[in-house]
Amino acid sequence: MENYILSDRFEVLKRFKPIPDDAHKGIQGHALIVGGSYGKIGSVCLSAKACLKSGAGLVTVYVPKCGYEVVQNVVPEVMVITDDYADHITTVNHKLKLQAIGIGMGIGQNPDTHQAMYHFFKMNVLPMVIDADGLNILAENKEWLEMLPKKAILTPHLKELERLIGNWHSDSDRMEKVQSFSKAFDVIVVVKDAPTFVVYADSVFENTTGNQALATAGSGDVLTGIITGLLAQGYTPLDAAVLGVYLHGLTADLAVPEMGHHAFIASDIIAYLGRAFLSLEKKK
Numbered sequence: 521m522e523n524y525i526l527s528d529r530f531e532v533l534k535r536f537k538p539i540p541d542d543a544h545k546g547i548q549g550h551a552l553i554v555g556g557s558y559g560k561i562g563s564v565c566l567s568a569k570a571c572l573k574s575g576a577g578l579v580t581v582y583v584p585k586c587g588y589e590v591v592q593n594v595v596p597e598v599m600v601i602t603d604d605y606a607d608h609i610t611t612v613n614h615k616l617k618l619q620a621i622g623i624g625m626g627i628g629q630n631p632d633t634h635q636a637m638y639h640f641f642k643m644n645v646l647p648m649v650i651d652a653d654g655l656n657i658l659a660e661n662k663e664w665l666e667m668l669p670k671k672a673i674l675t676p677h678l679k680e681l682e683r684l685i686g687n688w689h690s691d692s693d694r695m696e697k698v699q700s701f702s703k704a705f706d707v708i709v710v711v712k713d714a715p716t717f718v719v720y721a722d723s724v725f726e727n728t729t730g731n732q733a734l735a736t737a738g739s740g741d742v743l744t745g746i747i748t749g750l751l752a753q754g755y756t757p758l759d760a761a762v763l764g765v766y767l768h769g770l771t772a773d774l775a776v777p778e779m780g781h782h783a784f785i786a787s788d789i790i791a792y793l794g795r796a797f798l799s800l801e802k803k804k
C-alpha cells in the first residue's frame with residue numbers, strides 16, 4: 521500500500537489543536553445537522569449533541585416538523601429549523617452561514633427525500649459528512665456522486681459500503697475498491713469496521729482505538745456528529761476524519777474499565793468525549 525499510516529496517539533497529536541484562550545462561539549464554527557424522519561429523530565439528537573461536544577460553536581439541526589419538540593427538549597443548546605413536511609425531509613432550505621454540514625442519519629428513503637438530496641448535493645460546496653440513508657440514497661443514484669464537493673467525507677458501515685461500491689472477495693480487494701472509489705469522486709471514505717479505516721486516494725489510516733462496546737445503535741450517528749464538529753472548527757476533512765474516528769473509539773476504551781461492554785450506549789460515547797479530548801491534551 522502506497523501510504524499506510526497507523527492512527528495512534530502520536531499520529532493524532534500531530535493533527536489535534538486545543539481551543540485557543542481567546543475563542544468565542546463565532547470562531548468555533550457553525551455546523552448544520554440534517555436528518556431524521558418519523559421514529560428516527562433520535563439519530564439527529566445524537567449527532568447534534570456529539571457535534572457540540574466536539575467543540576463546534578453553534579449547531580443548527582434541520583428536521584421534519586415532527587422532530588421540532590424532540591430536538592428542542594433533548595438538546596436545548598442547538599437551534600432547530602423544520603421542513604414544511606411532518607414526517608420526512610422534502611427540501612434542505614436555509615439561509616445560514618455555515619462552516620460544515622453533516623447529513624443523512626435517520627433521513628429515510630422517501631422519494632421526496634431523494635429529490636431533496638439531489639438539490640442539496642447540486643448546490644452545496646461546504647465541507648460535509650454524509651452518513652446512513654444519505655449514503656443509501658447516493659448508492660441508488662450513483663451519477664449524483666459526481667456532484668459531491670471535493671473531499672466530502674462518506675461514513676459507510678460495511679453494508680452501506682457494499683451498496684456504494686459493490687461486493688468484494690477479500691480485505692485487500694475491498695481496500696483497492698475503496699481507494700478507486702475515493703480517487704474517482706475525490707472523496708474521503710471512512711470504512712466503519714473493527715478497526716475503522718480512513719481512506720483518501722492512496723492514503724490509508726488504520727485506527728487504533730475502539731472496541732465491541734461500540735456495537736450499539738446510534739454509534740455511527742455520534743461519529744458523524746463528531747467529525748462534522750471538527751470540520752466546523754476548521755480541521756481539514758482528512759484531519760477531521762482521522763481525529764474524529766480516533767476520539768470516537770477512545771471514548772469506548774476509556775469507558776469499558778468503568779462500565780463494561782454491555783451497558784455502553786451511544787449517549788455514553790458523547791458522555792465520554794470530554795475525557796477523550798482531555799487525554800489528548802495531557803502530556804504523556
Ligand SMILES: NC(=O)C1=CN([C@@H]2O[C@H](COP(=O)(O)OP(=O)(O)OC[C@H]3O[C@@H](n4cnc5c(N)ncnc54)[C@H](O)[C@@H]3O)[C@@H](O)[C@H]2O)[C@@H](O)CC1
Pocket residue numbers: 559560561562563564624625626627628652653677678679680712713737738739740741
Ligand atoms: N435512534 C435512531 O434514530 C437510530 C437511527 N438509525 C438510522 O436508521 C437507519 C438505518 O440504519 P441501519 O444501519 O440500521 O440500516 P442498514 O440496513 O443500512 O444496515 C443494517 C444492516 O447492515 C448490517 N451491518 C451493519 N454494520 C455492519 C458491519 N460492520 N458489517 C457487516 N454488516 C453490517 C446489519 O447486520 C444489517 O443487516 C439510518 O438512517 C440510521 O441513521 C440508526 O443509526 C440506529 C439509531
Ligand SMILES: Nc1ncnc2c1ncn2[C@@H]1O[C@H](COP(=O)(O)OP(=O)(O)O)[C@@H](O)[C@H]1O
Pocket residue numbers: 652677712713714715716730731732733734735736737738739740741742743
Ligand atoms: N466491534 C467493534 N469494534 C470497534 N468498533 C465498532 C465495533 N462495532 C461497531 N463499531 C463502530 O461503531 C460504529 C457503528 O456505526 P453504524 O453501524 O453506522 O451505527 P448506527 O447507524 O447505529 O449509528 C462505527 O463507527 C463502527 O466502526
Ligand SMILES: [Mg+2]
Pocket residue numbers: 651652677740741
Ligand atoms: Mg449508521
